[in-house]
Amino acid sequence: MPILLPQTTSSRPLGRWTASAAHVRAVILAAGAAVAAVVGSRPDLLVIAAPLVVAAIWGQLTRPRGAAVAEVTLSNGTLREGDIASLVVRVNGAPGADGVFTLASSRWVERKPRSGVAPIENGVGSLALRTTRWGRREVGTVSVSMSSDWGAYHVGPTDVPDLATATLPVPAAFDASAPTPHPRGLIGLNRSARPGSGSEFNTIRQFHPGDRLRRIHWPVSLRTGELHVTSTYADEDAHVLLLVDAFSDLGPREGIDGRPTSLDLTVRAAGAISEHFLSSGDRLTLRTVGAANVPRLGAGSGARHLRRVLETLASISPASERRDDGERAVRGVDANALCLVLTPLVDQTMVGLAHTLASRGMTTVVVDTFPEHLTDNPGNVYEALAWRIRLLSRQAQVHSLVTRGVPVVPWRGPGSLDHVLRDIARRASAPRMGRRR
Template identity: 70%
Template sequence: MPNWSPRRSVTRGLGEWEPTAAHQRAVVLAAAGAIAAVLGRRPDLLVIVTPLVVAAAWGQLARPRTDVTGTARLGETTLREGGVTGLEVSIEPPLDDVHGIVTVAQAPWVERKPASGIVPLDDGTASLGLRTTRWGRRRVGTVSIALASTWGAFRAGPVDLPDLLTATLPVPAAFDAQAPTPHPRGIVGLNRSSRPGSGTEFSSIRPFHPGDRLRRIHWPISMRTGALHVTSTYADEDAHVFLLVDCFSDVGPREGIDGRPTSLDVTVRAAGAMSEHFLRTSDRLTLRTVGAAKVPVLGTGSGTNHLRRVLDTLAAISPATDRRDTGEQAVRGIDPMALCLVLSPLIEPATVGLAHRLASRGMTVVVVDTFPEHLVTDPTNVYESLAWRIRLLSRDAEVHSLRLRGVPVVPWRGPGSLDLVLRDIARRASAPRMTRR
């Protein structure tokens, strides 16, 4: 989908005005009745068909002579899950004494208001409300327009307009982390570095050197020693975060934003929440996917604009569209000092092997378990619950193998999910290590 883009407005001609079956029937019956009344000398028949003659003549005289064009326009083409937008339908030029109706077909994950999707054209315009209930790139239901002239004598349409395209961005789940991101070594950020510099966290008190700022002079020590001393701080730097999203499967009932999430729903919303957190703390972020085809390649970036690009990339995911993906392309060229967060329900063994591969390169890897618990707590289907229990036994063995290698596996619980593990990683990075000499 690299060339995919939302489509806000579509236009199409409604074709020529054609007589309706009712108008043709009125003409035929009126002519037949008039001929029968004259030949049979039956004035009563002429009186009976007079209304048909009037309707047929009136409809023919009021026939529209202008070709009409229908236009459908969306208020917003990029929404969040649960967001609402308006659909405006109009005809050009607007015609008097012309009645019309607009129909919007049912589309997956799009709710219509009114629920029937049928609204009349008043003064050449009609409006509907649309609510999107699940992330992704999709088509709005087909818009169809039909017009009828006076007495329903002539019609234009119904004509289906080209599909409108929208992008629904995932709503990031609630997430916050108080622990610092490990391995900061950028330029500007909020994470404490291991080297001294201009920052906010206290490091030590040292003698004054030329170039030190006067506001950092520590007067109590300076007065006691008779020599100027200043407070030194650790530098504040940004870190590099690498998010790897598992798209091999989408397990669970797809109920949208108003229902229970699938495994991919949890994964995508967790990725959006983490991206929002790290990018708003001035860290650099790289997002890659595995198991999904035609997902745009997103480079490393930071800031609010990069967050929007990340959410657009997440919305482009189609699960299990590349089952042969080994993930080698996704992890190519990653900074060895980056914090690697693998978001996966740990159902596909290929993702577990990919986490092992990243850890074997000496990178800091954390696996975020996004398996939804409600899949195994449903008591209505005994056989499905038994099958999940058997699958979870092998899954526990795979998780245990990751932990034996030193890769922490953290279940996704929203805010604070990564605090403990990030503190342990930062503590381990600052601990002394044995080296050979």
């Protein structure tokens, strides 16, 4: 399935102007009344048919001569969930003509007005639409019809090629106060284990050539008679790998205004985590498992990279590549990266990938995005029994990960990763046994 790129402009000729039934009827009745008045010497018939004669002549004189072309424009091709965009229809080559256009209904696209019908006056018409779920999709077919004065001539209805939009997921609320483990970059906000230019205090030492004068510690310098300066730990950036599970989309799909599915939670959590780490100056890599035609996003940082992350998440089509074993996604990953596996822990492939990353010595955390409302109100006793069996199997998979040293953290928004990141940082700074040579 090819990726649907945003398309904000579309146009099509409306065709030839044809006489309406009312205009043909007015012409025939006016001509018949004129003939009857002359043959039968009935001038009163001319008076009765005078309105039809005026309407027929006026409609004929105001007949549009040019070819009408409808141009449909979408105000923004890339939206966020819940955003509103304007759909504008302009008809060129039809001066004085009015009409209507209709936007066909499309899933996850709300029309305002809800009927999807809007008038075209002076060649311009518009309506508002609202996207309610992330993804790339067509907004619906626009059908345009126009008529001249007195409804004498009309053209259409003609369908204009569909427009396409990319709806980016709205990142969930997330914040983490714990430091990112294993900073190994050049710049950032994470405290490194080595001394250097930073903001966190390390120790007080003697002055060396090249030290900044503002770091002189005057109380110690006056007491010892030699210049001493304060040294700090270096601030560096860390590398974060997001591994997104796209094998399943569990739950009713209700959009931004309803309950989230498992993939909704996964995608929005990935967006929130990306926004947090990228705003902190860290580098981030995004890989997807179980979805076809999703580009591999390499390491990057900054607001532009966040936009690329959200666009990549919006291109996910769930379960479109069931044979994906994830080996390509974890190939070439930095050994010092913090690997965050976002999954509802339903497909065994993601559990195996978490084991694989941990066996390679990488710092791995599984973020559980299973929606709790799926098991709250089962429809019948058989569905409840099926969920109970599946949750028991899922609990065994979680236990196998925890036993291996891979923490499994349920997604709860802000603070979800604080505890586990502090534990990882504490474990990384703890003394280790080494082999004596």
